[in-house]
Amino acid sequence: MSTYTVALNFEDGVTRFVECKAGEKVLDAAFRARINLPMDCSDGVCGTCKCRAESGDYDLGDDYIEDALSEDEKDRGLVLTCQMVPQSDCVIAVPASSAVCKTEHTRFAATVSKIEQHHDAAVVLELDVDAAAPVFLPGQYVNIDVPGSGQHRSYSFSSAPGASKISFLIKKIPGGVMSTWLESAQAGAKLDLNGPLGSFYLRAVQRPLLFLAGGTGLAPFLSMLEVLARTGSQQKVHLIYGVTRDLDLVLVNEIEAYVAKLPNFSFATVIADPASDHPRKGWVTQHIPDDALNDGDVDVYLCGPPPMVDAVRKHFEDTGVAPNSFHYEKFTPNAATPRAA
Incomplete structure (x- = not known):
């Protein structure tokens, strides 16, 4: 049945x-x-x-x-x-809150299996879930309690639903609560999480997709790309990944792997630092190809810091671009409770 x-x-x-x-x-x-x-x-x-x-x-x-x-x-x-x-x-x-419907976040425990440092830019945190793998939509996030702090931080899943391990791409913040804990954390450490949360997630794919990622806002797109690969999507997908410095450009090999997994996937990286030798410098909005917008018949997903989100929205308004749908999520890396990717 x-x-x-x-x-x-x-x-x-x-x-x-x-x-x-x-x-x-x-x-x-x-x-x-x-x-x-x-x-x-x-x-x-x-x-x-x-x-x-x-x-x-x-x-x-x-x-x-x-x-x-x-x-x-x-x-x-x-x-x-x-x-x-x-x-x-x-x-x-x-159209109602979870409290009104007498439900709440799902809490679950996990164990650190790997902590991978990427220069001073980011950390990949990989966890084994102690019970059944959490169910979530690609693009959503969870709150992770930071041990000993009485605080939590919010991070998007970079892994896809159903994976044996869950993972997160975390921006390193000097003196940050989670960043400080990760400096000394070891495999085997226990963490408490709750979620999933968020309205930023991959909808039914019916037209070309344009993904715009800023910094560790790349995380939800890795989850989405894996789901698209698993489902054999034939739609055109273009990802633009923008960062501030060369050292902030992480997990490019993982992105590159989807060129082989997804027949109509392409991507470009952009560095804001004018001193960089990177072939594409400036802002993400300066490197959106016309064909990626498909005359407006495109679903746009954007995850990045507030200035980037605001800049992209203004760019669409100034150029008269009206995508079929536009889903975005802002994150503030050093905030205690608001959303962070």
């Missing part, structure tokens, strides 16, 4: 996954997992359980009334979870 995994993305960034049995409605599967999705009638009459299906195949049947879900809303991807029966894995945006 087929079962399908449904990702429920709440408006506060928390994601929970539920398993839907064959023929089971999403609302029922969520309740079985003790997640109280918004509802009132549960009969397709009131519309209280209305959410947005962001990917996947499903059947809504015809047992609901138009006042609850109009044809226009249905065409725009809105669904009634009390009527929605998945026919594949799905992603659903829930």
Whole structure:
């Protein structure tokens, strides 16, 4: 009997996954997992359980009334979870917080298996999860408790869902809480994590993709590229990876490997430092090829520090570029609680 995994993305960034049995409605599967999705009638009459299906195949049947879900809303991807029966894995945006739905982050423990230093720029942290591997969407992040500090830091998965180990690309911050801990941490150290979180994740791939990464904002794209390779995507994908200095350019060999894994993948690296001998200097916006924008029929994903995100948004406005969709995530590496990639 087929079962399908449904990702429920709440408006506060928390994601929970539920398993839907064959023929089971999403609302029922969520309740079985003790997640109280918004509802009132549960009969397709009131519309209280209305959410947005962001990917996947499903059947809504015809047992609901138009006042609850109009044809226009249905065409725009809105669904009634009390009527929605998945026919594949799905992603659903829930217009309510996780607290309102009486659910919370998933906490799990992990053990450090490798810490790999990349000059003074970044650290690759690889972990073995003590129980079942966490389920997440490529591009999402987790909060990692920093031992002995009473604080946590947030990092995007650089590994793909389902991998035997999970990994993160972490910017080295002099005096930073996590950076300081990593200086003396050894394999075998224990860590507590919670998540996944975040609305920055790879949607259903239906057109060419343009990935723009700034510094350690490369991490979520490594996860996305691996998923694209596993699923045999034939869409055109172009990644532009921009950093400040030559030493900040890390994991280029891993990116290069996807040229062979993905038939329509290409990438370029950019160094901002004018003293660099790198063939492409300046800003990412100066090195976006016209064909990568595909006359606007492109989905753009951007992860980098706030000035980069703002610059790219302004560049699109100034040049009149209107991509089909534009998903972005800002990170502040030295902040204690806000998002960091």
